[in-house]
Amino acid sequence: MKKTIVRLSRLLFGLFLYAVGIVLTIQAHIGYSPWDVFHAGMSTLLSMKIGTMTILVGLLVGIIVLIGGEKIGIGTISNMVIIGLIINVLLDTGIFPQLTNSVAGGVQMVAGLFCIAFASYFYISSGFGAGPRDSLMVFLSRKTGLSSGTCRGIIEISVTIIGYFMGGLLGWGTIFSAILVGFCVQITFNILHFDPAKVEHEDIAQSFMNMKRYLLKQKAS
Numbered sequence: 001m002k003k004t005i006v007r008l009s010r011l012l013f014g015l016f017l018y019a020v021g022i023v024l025t026i027q028a029h030i031g032y033s034p035w036d037v038f039h040a041g042m043s044t045l046l047s048m049k050i051g052t053m054t055i056l057v058g059l060l061v062g063i064i065v066l067i068g069g070e071k072i073g074i075g076t077i078s079n080m081v082i083i084g085l086i087i088n089v090l091l092d093t094g095i096f097p098q099l100t101n102s103v104a105g106g107v108q109m110v111a112g113l114f115c116i117a118f119a120s121y122f123y124i125s126s127g128f129g130a131g132p133r134d135s136l137m138v139f140l141s142r143k144t145g146l147s148s149g150t151c152r153g154i155i156e157i158s159v160t161i162i163g164y165f166m167g168g169l170l171g172w173g174t175i176f177s178a179i180l181v182g183f184c185v186q187i188t189f190n191i192l193h194f195d196p197a198k199v200e201h202e203d204i205a206q207s208f209m210n211m212k213r214y215l216l217k218q219k220a221s
Contacts, residue, residue, distance in 0.1 A: 004210070004211075007126045007127060007128065008074075008126070008128075010122045010123070010125060010126040011074070011075055011078060011122070011123060011126035011128050012078070012082070013122050014119045014120070014121070014122030014123030014124075014125075014126065015078055015079060015082045015083050015086070015119070015123060016082075016086060016119075017115055017116075017118055017119035017122065018079075018083055018115075018116055018119035018120070018123060019082075019083045019084075019086035019087050019090065020086075020090065020112075020115055020119075021112045021113065021114075021115030021116035021117075021119055022036060022054075022083070022087055022112070022116065023087055023090045023091060023096050023112075024096060024108055024109070024111055024112030024115060025108075025109050025112035025113065025116075025173070025177060026040075026050070026091070027091075027096045027097065027098045027099060027108065028099055028104075028105040028106070028108040028109040028112065028173060029098050029099050029100065029105055029169075029173075030102055030105040030106060030109060030171050030172060030173030030176070031169055031170055031171025031172055031173030031174035031175070031176070031177070032163075032168060032169050032170070032171075032173070032174060032177075033174065033177040033178070033181070034156035034157070034159055034160040034163075034174060034177070034178055035133060035156070035159055036050070036163075036168070037159065037160045037163035037164055037168035037169065037170055037174060038057070038159035038160065038162060038163030038166075038168060039053045039054050039057060039163070039168070040053075040163060040167070040168040040169060041162065041163035041164065041165070041166030041167050041168030042056075042057065042163070042166060042168075044166060044167035044168070045166045045167065049088050049091070050087065050088075050091070051083075051084040051085060051086070051087035051088030051089075051091065052084060052088060053084075054083060054084035054087060055080060055081055055083075055084035055085070058079065058080035058081075058083075058084065058131075058132045058133070059080050059132075061132040061133055061135075061136050062076060062077075062080055062132040062135070064136065064139075065132060065135040065136050065138075065139045068139045068143070069139075070135045070138060070139050071129060071130075071135075071201060071203040072129060072135075072203060072204060073128045073129020073130075073201055073202055073203045073204055073206075073207065074128040074129060074204060074207050075123065075126060075127075075128030075129040075130070075131070075201070076128075076129040076130060076131060076132055076135065077204070078128070079123070079131035079132060080131075080132055105173065106173070106176070109173050109176060109177060109180075110180065110184070113177060113180055113181050113184040114184050114188065116181065116184070116185075117181075117184040117185040117187070117188035117189075118188055120185060120188075120196075121188060121189065121192055121194055124196045124199055125194065125196075125199060127199050127200060127201050127202060128201065128202065128207070129201045129202070129203060129204075130201060133155075136155060137151050137152045137155060140154070140155070156178060160174060160178075
């Protein structure tokens with residue numbers, strides 16, 4: 001049980017850091033990251049907060065990948081809900097003000113991407129399941145036979161174009177983010193000696209079974 005609590009703590013801390021990273025990139029004001037262009041466009045179209053739209057899009061994508069046969073874990077569900085809620089709180093409180101200087105915006109964008117990279121380490125290493133958008137990439141790769149990188153590129157280009165035409169902020173920071181995020185993640189993972197491919201994720205059923213075994217063991221003792 002102690003190990004599970006440690007894993008849950010890593011998951012929650014990772015999700016919090018992820019939300020902070022997203023807000024940093026948004027408030028850099030030099031162009032949203034690809035998915036956030038889509039979220040912002042949808043939130044403009046439907047007059048909703050961007051964090052709320054992040055939750056709704058995550059839920060929709062989660063349903064799609066679940067129907068497609070991908071594993072849904074506690075981490076997947078948490079990713080859908082918690083990140084969006086934290087984004088709303090951070091934007092509403094104004095802890096990170098929107099920048100007007102493009103140079104400062106570029107620096108903040110990089111800081112946000114590294115924050116997301118560190119968040120990915122904590123979140124993925126918990127082993128509670130991939131986020132819905134990552135699961136969508138895996139799902140399309142399985143169905144089409146294309147590489148994960150190609151599918152990710154197709155997804156991010158598609159959501160960027162759709163989001164832009166709905167009113168999402170598209171700028172040089174969007175391209176900057178799309179190119180740099182992979183380097184930030186790789187540098188971070190190398191520093192931490194972390195290989196995400198070696199993480200064995202458990203789905204919701206496995207998590208409940210592990211909890212049940214623990215409770216029965218405690219009852220027996």
